[in-house]
Amino acid sequence: MSQTPAPLSTWARNVSPSPTLAVDGKAKALQAAGEDVCGFAAGEPDFDTPDHIKEACIVALRAGKTKYAPTPGIEPLRQAIADRYAAEYGLKVTSGQVVVSPGGKYSCYLAVMATCSPGDEVIIPAPFWVSYPEMVKLAGATPKLVSTDDTTGFKLTPAVLEAAITPKTRLLIINSPSNPTGAVYTRSELEALAAVALKHNLYILSDEMYEHLMYDGVTPTCVATFSKEVEARTMVVAGFSKTYSMTGWRLGTLVAPPPIAKACSELQSQMSSNATTFAQYGALAALKEKEKTKASVHAMLAAFDRRRKFLHAELNQIPGIKCLLAQGAFYLFPNIASFGLKDQDFCTRLLDTEKVAAVPGSAFGAEGYLRLSYATSDEVIQKGVTRLARFCSTLKR
Ligand SMILES: Cc1ncc(COP(=O)(O)O)c(C=O)c1O
Incomplete structure (x- = not known):
């Protein structure tokens, strides 16, 4: 008689998989299926690794x-x-x-x-x-x-x-x-x-x-x-x-x-x-x-800063959204509580109707907010924030 396998460990059963990777994964799957998704979920720069860093790795590989x-x-x-x-x-x-x-x-x-x-x-x-x-x-x-x-x-x-x-x-x-x-x-x-x-x-x-x-x-x-x-x-x-x-x-x-x-x-x-x-x-x-690295980091920071200011200004134009101007990383965390929706529902509907991917604040222990990463192209930010505004205009406050 075959027995069902024993349950998995306490650790495996109690761990919650990363919600940020989950939203990003869903957005990437929609994109792969041909949808025009504006992704604000990724927690990584949209720049490539600087060449001199890659070259040093290649040399190391070749050197065994x-x-x-x-x-x-x-x-x-x-x-x-x-x-x-x-x-x-x-x-x-x-x-x-x-x-x-x-x-x-x-x-x-x-x-x-x-x-x-x-x-x-x-x-x-x-x-x-x-x-x-x-x-x-x-x-x-x-x-x-x-x-x-x-x-x-x-x-x-x-x-x-x-x-x-x-x-x-x-x-x-x-x-x-x-x-x-x-x-x-x-x-x-x-x-x-x-x-x-x-x-x-x-x-x-x-x-x-x-x-x-x-x-x-x-x-x-x-x-x-x-x-x-x-x-x-x-x-x-x-x-x-x-x-x-x-x-x-x-x-x-x-x-x-x-x-x-x-x-x-x-x-x-x-x-x-x-x-x-x-x-x-x-x-x-x-x-x-150092000099090569500094140049790459400066170029990336200049792009992030421009996008940060743009996204912040656009978000605060949307009736119902309030957003602080954060001074670090590449995230903004707007308050969406005035719409009276659970942030998880807000994000699901936003992705379904407007194909905009954002992570709900509740994933980070803060209900009523969104995390928007601006480590994405200016074009995606512009398009995405327009869609977000359209989505918000359909909600009651
Ligand atoms: C606050 C914070 N700490 C640590 C990490 C881990 O970074 P790494 O990709 O090097 O594991 C991240 C990545 O998202 C992060 O946001």
Whole structure:
């Protein structure tokens, strides 16, 4: 007699698949079927990886860099990352504190796995990047979501943070610039949050993935630079995906105090061995061939900035929509609550009737908003926002 297979694990049954990848996948399927879709869902730059980075990877492949690499990354890349933190932020770290992993997502996961155990609580300000709560659950810990909204610029305040802390709180996750809102905390706002974390002996995961995508002359802040005490409890995640248009390369970075970096490397040694060897040589060129890289990043930023301003102005012209002008990343997060529709229904109907793909705010723990990525062509943005306006005009308010 054949038995039905046993149920899948608690982890497999409890994990929610990424809703952003799901919306983007649906939009791409419609496109493949010949529909004229305006996609605002993708979380990746619409630019190609700069040529000098690709060339360095090709040279590495030809030179036979096709074997396992050291678990925490090839030494010249780890050193170049350490040098970058010194040059950009005055943060002095050794290459031994740097772990190169298969993507910023994986770096975040390593940081959570290294510091959280079952029963621990992790404070995640909402709106949040979709993967944080799932990673925390995979570590057996409990996500503690703390809401913010557009009235405070989607920023957590020290008082709200303090109120959410319990004896079980182990980790605070901060993400500035933010996915999904594009919000950027000022240095003093971050210092105030770090002071609360210090007072309660929390670890900090500072996800600085969008550190180089900033507008209006705003400059990035690295949380580990605040003081020796803050540095001793902070894991800084960044990577190559967004700044250098290298999403498919799967390369992330983590900079942490020596015992945490060692733990992350040991976890990685059992879970992925190393980030792809030849890809790391491409990343090395991104950091070493500074002038070429700077030129590519500047060109991309200029396009993003133009689109950001255009999309923001157009959205605020639509009766019923209110949108803050975010200063980082490549997202705007308009408020659509006045239409009285669940944001999920809003997005489904928008895609069905107007073929415009947007991710509902509820996917990020914030009902009543949309996440629109402007990492897409000016033409798609223009067409898409016109369709969005037409769609909104059919709704009651
Ligand atoms: C806030 C944030 N952190 C981390 C990541 C992970 O980036 P990667 O593609 O390098 O895994 C993303 C990607 O969407 C992100 O938005």
